[in-house]
Amino acid sequence: MAYAPCLLFDCDGTLVDSEPLLAAEMANALSAVGLPFLASDYMGEFRGTRFRHIVAELQSRHGQVDPDHLETMEVEMRRNLMRRLETELLPVPGAPEALAALAGHPMAVVSNGPETKIRASLKSSGLAECFDDRLFSGYTAKCWKPDPCLFLHAASVMGHAPEDCVAIDDSIVGVRAALAAGMTVIHLNRYPDAEETPEGAIMISSMFQLPTIVARLVKARRMAVSFS
Structure with a gap:
C-alpha cells in the first residue's frame, strides 16, 4: 500500500x-x-x-x-x-486549494479551541466537508498545546503512529507540541519577519506551498523504505 x-x-x-x-x-x-x-x-x-x-x-x-x-x-x-x-470568516489563502490537492490523505483538525468553534469555523469557511467529524479539540480531550498529548490523542484515534503523521500549524505553541509528539511538522509561518520557525520544523509561508512539501516528504519516505 x-x-x-x-x-x-x-x-x-x-x-x-x-x-x-x-x-x-x-x-x-x-x-x-x-x-x-x-x-x-x-x-x-x-x-x-x-x-x-x-x-x-x-x-x-x-x-x-x-x-x-x-x-x-x-x-x-x-x-x-x-x-x-x-x-x-474566510479561509486562509491557499487552504481550500491545498486540501483539494491532498484529498487522498487521511486528515483531521487538531485545535486548542472548543469543538463548537471549530465546527462553526469550518462550516462558515466552506471547509467542513474535508474533515467531517475528524475534529480533535483540547476542550474535549482535556489537554492543550503545547502539551503533545492532544496531537498524540488525535494520532491514536486516527490509527496512525506519531512518526506517520504530519502536523501543519501556524503557531509556535502548536509547532512545539507536534515536535514533542514526534511528528513531522510544517510551520505555516505567515509572519517570517517577526517569527522564527523552531528547529526541526519545516517552514512554509503560504498554504499554496503545502502540497509540494507533502509530496516531497512522501517521496523521501518511499526512497528511504526502498533502500532499507
Whole structure:
C-alpha cells in the first residue's frame, strides 16, 4: 500500500483566518474587566495559547479579577466571536486549494479551541466537508498545546503512529507540541519577519506551498523504505 501520512491541521490561522477576529474580541472583553489587552498582544505574544492561560498571565501582571466576572466575560466573548465567525470568516489563502490537492490523505483538525468553534469555523469557511467529524479539540480531550498529548490523542484515534503523521500549524505553541509528539511538522509561518520557525520544523509561508512539501516528504519516505 502506498505511503500516505496522516495530516493533522491546526484550525485558527492555518485553515481559517479567524485570528484577527479572535484578537479583537479578546481585546474588548479582557479590557472591559480590567485586564489591559490589545489585539496586537494576541498576535504578538499569545497566538495559539489557550484563553484561560492568557487570562492567568494577565492577572499575574495586573491583579486578580472576580471569577464570576471572568466567567460572564468569557461566555459573552465567545458568543460575540461565534456571530462574527458565521458572517465574516474566510479561509486562509491557499487552504481550500491545498486540501483539494491532498484529498487522498487521511486528515483531521487538531485545535486548542472548543469543538463548537471549530465546527462553526469550518462550516462558515466552506471547509467542513474535508474533515467531517475528524475534529480533535483540547476542550474535549482535556489537554492543550503545547502539551503533545492532544496531537498524540488525535494520532491514536486516527490509527496512525506519531512518526506517520504530519502536523501543519501556524503557531509556535502548536509547532512545539507536534515536535514533542514526534511528528513531522510544517510551520505555516505567515509572519517570517517577526517569527522564527523552531528547529526541526519545516517552514512554509503560504498554504499554496503545502502540497509540494507533502509530496516531497512522501517521496523521501518511499526512497528511504526502498533502500532499507
